[in-house]
Amino acid sequence: MERIDVVSVLIVDEEQKRVLMVQNEALWSLPGGKREEGETLREAAIRETKEETGYDVEVDHVVQITERMSSDHVVFFTFRGRVVGGKMATEDPEIQRIEWRDLDEAEKLMPWYGNLLALWHSPSVYREEPGGGHTIQELTTEEDFRSAFPLIRQLRNGLTEEKYVDLLHAMRKEGYRLFGLARDGEWMALAGVGIRHNFYNGRHLFVYDLVTDSQQRSKGYGAMLLTHLESWARANGCERVELTSSVQRLDAHRFYEGKMGYIRTSWVFRRDLT
Template sequence: MERIDVVSVLILDEERKRVLTVQNEELWSLPGGKREEAESLRQAAIRETKEETGYDVEVEGVVRISERMSSNHVVFFTFRGRVVGGKMATEDPEIQRVEWKDLSEAERLMPWYGDLMALWNGPSVYRNEQGGGHTIRELTHEEDFRSVFPLIRQLRTDLTEEKYVDLLHVMRKEGYRLFGLARDGEWLALAGVGIRHNFYNGRHLFVYDLVTDSQQRSKGYGAMLLTHLEAWAQVNGCERVELTSGVQRLDAHRFYERKMGYNRTSWVFRKELT
C-alpha cells in the first residue's frame, strides 16, 4: 500500500474573521496538495499555497493530522500559516476560484475541519524549525540515547548510565520508543512510549516515561511533546493514549487533566483520540 502525504494550510484573517479557501471543481478546501518526492511537508505546504493562491506564505506547526485507508494510505497534514507576500492569483489549472470566506461560511463548506477558530488557536502537534526553534524527533542512535541520559535520570533517579543503555536496548526490542524535544541542540523534554494492545483499550499508545528538564518546566514543552505523541499515535492507528502517574504528583495530575484533557481513574490517565 502506497503512503501519500497531503498538506493544506489554514490561513486566517483574525481581524476580519476570514479564511483563505480555494475551489477545485465543486469542492471548496484550504489551499494545499500532495507532497512531492524529496520535499519536506513544510516545503510542500508553501509551494502548493503559492501555486493555488498566488500568495507567499510562512507556515508554522501542524494543527491537525488525519488519515484515510483505501487503495492507498493517505495522511493529511494541516499547517497554520500566514501571508507574507504575493497577490491573489492561481497557477493551478484545477483551481477555479480563490476567495477569502467568512468563518461560518468556510466551516459550512468544509465541515471536516470542524471549528476553524479552535483549530487556529490550538497547539501545534509537530514542529521542525531551525535557528532557535524547537525540534521533536524519535531517538534511534546510541549517541542520542546517551545524550538524553541526564534528562531521563531526573525521572529515574536510581539509574546508572550503563544500566540505562543496557535496559534501553532490551526495551527497544519489545517496542519501546524514545521521543525528545530539543532547542539549539539542548534536550528540554523526553518521552518513552510503546504501542500496546488489550481488551479495554484496544490498540493504544502507553506513555512509560515523560519528563521535562527541571530548569525548563511550566514553559509548555511537556504539553508540546505530549500533543505530538497523541498525533503520532493517531497516525499509527491508536484509539487512545494511556499513562500512569504516582498519586503524590498532584502538579502532574492537574497538567494531565486540565491542560491536556485526560480522564482520570485513580492513578491512570486516559485520552480518546477522536
C-alpha cells in the same frame, strides 16, 4: 484589513456556581483584552487576567472562538482558566468592579456565550506547537541515547548511565520507543512510549516515561511533545493514549487533566484519539 486577537478567560467556581467577571464602564464581561505583539494567546490571557483582577491564573482549554469582520478583523479566543494565586485587585483604570457573579446572572449578562457550565467542560484543547528552533524526533542512535541520559535521570534517579543504556536496548526489542523535544540541540523534554493491546483500550499508546527538564517547566514543552505523540499514535492506528502517575504528583495530574484534557480514573489517565 488589520487582524486583532482578543483573549478572555472563563473562570468558574463549580462549588458556588459562580463566574469571575469584570465591569468596564456599563459592560460586564470576562477578564481579558488584546494580545500584544510577541505574546502567545495563552500568555496574553494570563497577563490580562492578572491586570484586570489581580489573580494569577492557569489556562488550558479554548472553549470558544468567534470573529468579527468590520473595519478590522477581530478574533476572540475564550480560554478556560483557574485561579492559582494572587488576590482580587486591578491595575487597569478602566475596570470599575471585579465580582464573582452567579452562573444564571452571568449568562444573562453575556448571552453570547450560552451555557457557561457546558463551555467550562468543553473538550477543545489549546496547544502551542513547536517553533523557533524546537524540533521533535525519535531517538535511534547510541549518541542520542547517551545525550538523553541526564534528563532521563531527573525522572529515574536510581539509574546509572550504563544500566540505562543496557535497559533501553532491551526495552527497544520489546517495542519501547524514545522521543524527544530539543531546542538548539539540547533536550527539553523526553517521552518513552510503546504500542500495546488489551481488551479495554484496544490498540493504544502507553506512555512509560515523560519528563521535562526541571529548569524548563511551564514553558509548554511537555504539552508539545505529548501532542506530537498523540498525532503519531493516530497515524499508527491507536484508539487512545494511556499513562499512569503516582498519587503524589499533583502538578502532573493538573497538567494531564487540565492542560491536556485527559480523563482520570484513580492514578490512570486516558485520552481518546477517535
